[in-house]
Amino acid sequence: MTRPTAEQFQALFDPRGVVVAGASSHPGKFGFVSLHNVLAGGYEGRVFATNRDGGSILGIPTIPTLAELPDGAADLCMVCTPKGAAADVLRDGASRGVKAFFFTTAGYGESGPEGRRDEEDLVALARELGVLVAGPNGQGLVSTPARLCAQIVGPNPVRGRIGAASQSGNLVSSFMNLASSSGVGISRGISAGNAAMASVVDYVDWFSNDxxxxxxxxxxxxxxxxxxxxxxxxxxxxTRMPVVVYKGGATAGGARAAASHTGxxxxxxxxxxxxxxxxxxxxxxxxxxxFDTAASFATQPLPKGPRVVVVTTAGGWGVVTADAIAGSDLELVALPDDLRRSIDAKLPPRWSRSNPVDLAGAETRDTIPEVLELVAAHPDVDAVILLGVGIQSNQAKINKTGRFYPDHGLERIVDFHERQDARYARTAADVSVSTGKPVLVASELAVADPTNPGPATVRETGRYCYPTPQRAVRAMHHMWRHARRLERG
Amino acid sequence: MTAATSSTLSEAESKAVLARYGIPFPREDLVPDAVAAGAAAERLGFPVVVKLNGDGIAHKTERGLVRLRLTDRAAVEQAASELLAKATPEDGPVEVLVAQMLQGNRELIAGVAQDPQFGPTVVLGVGGVLAEALADVSIRLAPLTASDALEMLDDLRTQALLGPFRGEPAVDRDAVVTVLLALADAAMDPEIRSVDLNPLIVVDGRPVAVDALVELASA
Incomplete structure (x- = not known):
């Protein structure tokens, strides 16, 4: 079977111009939504639309068919026409230089033997014309470097380095929603639909060279x-790029649902x-x-070994993180003697003096950044998990909303707490960059109060704030497995 | 290979095929009658196992065609006579397999199976009476690299069983890898459809296959 070409994928994800075939003036129809999302998403190339009845939609004067498209002006066509128009759309579009068509249209292979034959005919014609059909029965694609949102649904995710491809449109939406809420964004995202000509692995293969x-x-x-x-x-x-796979249909019931969903x-x-x-x-x-794991690969360096040190401002978080590490391929490394002595010099003796490094509330203004730097820089430490970021701002929030604010020195202390949490988050990113080691910050404030300066600053540094320590450990476990595999060759 | 009448090989033929790939088996002898069985047991040393062997015999245990822990010549001859008398016409030509009786507290299972989408696969699992309840199995696609095989072993959940256990040494991981690599080689033979090594008894840390069944791809 011939695979789509790099040029066709390029047309799909970085098109010179986009045309929506079957644009509609009714805001509830896919033909409207597609055009709306392309325009509202800020796509900067030329945008065209076809409509049999003529007129303007969203300020775009429509053309009756793709045959009226200026030659070579658009190389991606978002197809929202009824199924019967498919052959004309392909022929006319190809004749005007369209190289890739995303078919949102349903009623093909997923619908039974007749639909399967129609899908085969569609593919045969596309091959004859030398063009790519993505979908059919898919919800579209996004490509943030091209500011392109060619989808019949939301969301339009923030830009980032995760390439998402999915056999189900819903799940690509899930990944993109998580991208937007966490700030760790998407580069390309596509729902493969029935994958008539291009399957999930074809997209992922292209991403690996993107x-x-x-x-x-x-x-x-x-x-x-x-x-x-x-x-x-x-x-x-x-070997070129880490790939994270989530598979539905792992149970008998799920497998039956999958069989009827995409065959x-x-x-x-x-x-x-x-x-x-x-x-x-x-x-x-x-x-x-x-998503946690993909976000980790996208924003953290790979660990060079399994040895993790947990740094926490309070005991319980450290204990549950140590438990999670015990159930992974990672190692809660015994604190090296010289590192213990270096931390001793920074703290009164009530700190844990072992891994997890529990500061037990003994920290002063500069302790956390200094300890974090010492730990991350130590040659026997491969990765760090930092817990407790955001708790000072959590108190600041009560101070700010309580009736004593801003008197009694509260304004000053609130400001201090918020600055400190932001500083911890920034230090985590800085020492990760300077040491080349992963430094993961975990706090439920990431979801419980994303505006808290702790998680908000993690996000500003382009990193991911893990909603629980267990999720940070699991993601790091996957990163270490991948790193170990690359090392073994 | 004689696949004319059956797609499965007898135990003795299965072992002969797999021994060529390097699968370890106990010392054993295939003999025609009870007297020869007694002599074979003397040569191998007691205790021994006596089994009925034939192309058509696949479920020996269920049919009571295996006698374990025989400690003297008389017991071996009697067992061999009884098993030969149990043969049915459907079993075709039968013989008696006399083998060393191996001792070990731990059992593994391993084999080759065909997957409709992924093709030949190699399987490793925890064996013994609890095997089905544990369902602790790790699968890879053939061919395998040595690190694939090591990872299969690492992926078993029951890792405590692989360390030192009830006075026996830890399982020799390299020896298990050797078995898995041998199975992967066998899996690449287009004539072989499936292989069952059930069980592999861990003797002094090393797995030895005490039973084997090879199914040939139908012509």
């Missing part, structure tokens, strides 16, 4: 009949699991784990 993308995030329901081919390609892709063939889950391990694919068990 300078805008540093990690692939994929949702799958099946790998198709050629599991072996999927495996071989993934094994090669993961996927369920594989024995244990075989799929083994194939992922062997191909170097990071398999996540939940949507959150998949």
């Amino acid at each position: 300078p805008e993308t540093s990690v692939g995030l994929a949702y799958l329901e099946g790998v198709g009949e050629d599991g072996r081919g999927w495996f071989e390609r993934m094994r090669s892709i993961t 996927s063939l369920a594989s024995d889950d244990r075989v799929f699991d083994g194939a992922c391990r062997q191909a170097g694919v990071t398999r996540a068990a939940t949507v959150e784990e998949a």
Whole structure:
């Protein structure tokens, strides 16, 4: 089977111009929403729209058919026409230089034998014309470097380095929602729909050579009949870029739902699991784990070893993090003697003097940044998890909203607390850059109060604030497995 | 290989095929009758196991065609006579397999299976009476690298079973890797459809396959 070309993918994700075929003036129709999202998303190339009845939609004067498109002015067509118009759309578009078509249209392979034949005809015609059909039965694509949101649904995610491809549109939306809420953004995102010509692995393969993308995030329901081919390609892709896969249909009930959803063939889950391990694919068990892990690959350096030190301002958080590390491939490394002595010099003796480094409330103004630097710089430490960022601002919030503010010195202390949390978050990012080691910040304030200066500053530094220590540990476990595999070759 | 009448090989033929790939088996002898079985047991040393062997015999335990822990010549001859008498016409030509009786507290299972999407796979699992309840199995696609095989072992949940256990040394991980790599080689033989090594008894830390079943790809 011939695969789509790099030029076709380029037309899809970085088009010279975009045309919406079947644009509508009714704001509830996909033909309107597609055009609206392309325009509202800030796409800077030329935008065209076809409509049989003529007139202007959202300020764009429509043309009757793609045959009236200026030659070479648009190389991506977002197709929202009824199914019967598909052949004309392909022929007319190709004749005017369109190289890639995203078909949102349903009623193809997912709908039964007749739809399957229609899909085969569509692909045959596209091949004959030398163009790419993405979808059909997909919700569209986003490409943040091109400021392109060509989708029939939201969201339009923030820019970042995660390339998402999904067999289900909903799940690509889930990943993009998490991107927007966490600030760790998306480079390219696409719902593969029925994957008539381009499958999830085709997109991920292209992402692995895309300078805008540093990690692939994929949702799958099946790998198709050629599991072996999927495996071989993934094994090669993961040497260039980490790939995180979340798979639905892992249980019998889920597999039946998947079969009726995109016609996927369920594989024995244990075989799929083994194939992922062997191909170097990071398999996540939940949507959150998949996104956490992709966000980690996108924003943190890879650990060079498994030795983790936990730095915490309070005991309980350290204890549960140590538990999570025990259940992973990571190691809660015994605190090296020289590191212990260096920290002793900074703190009164009530700190834990072991890993987790529990400061036990003994810290003064500069302690946390200084300890963090000492720990991260130590040669026997491969990674750091920092807990407790944001708790000072949590108190500041009560001070600010309480009736004594701003008197009694409260204004000054609130300002101090907020500055300190921001400083801790910034130090975590700075020492990570200066040492080349991952430094992960975990706090439920990431979701409980994202405006808290702690998590808000983590976000400003371009990093991910993990909502729980367990999730930080799990993500780091996956990063270490990937790093170890690259090292073994 | 004689695949004319059956797609599965007898235990003795299965072992002969797999021994060529380097799978370790106990010392054993295939003999035609009870007297020869007694002599074979003397040569191998007691205790021994006696089994009925034939192309058509796949479920020996269920049919009571295995006699364990035989400690003298008379017991071996009697067991061999009884097993030969149990043969049915459907079993085809039968013989008696006399093998060393191996001792070990731990059992593994391993094999080759075909996946409809991924093709030949190698399987490793925790064996023994609790195997089904534990369902502790790790699978990879053939061919394997040595680090794939090591990872299979690492992926088993019951790691405590692989360390020193009830007076026995830790499982020799390299020896398990050797078995897995041998199975992966066998898996690449287009004539072999599946392999079952059930169980592999861990003897002094090293796995030895005491039973084997090879299923051939139907012509």
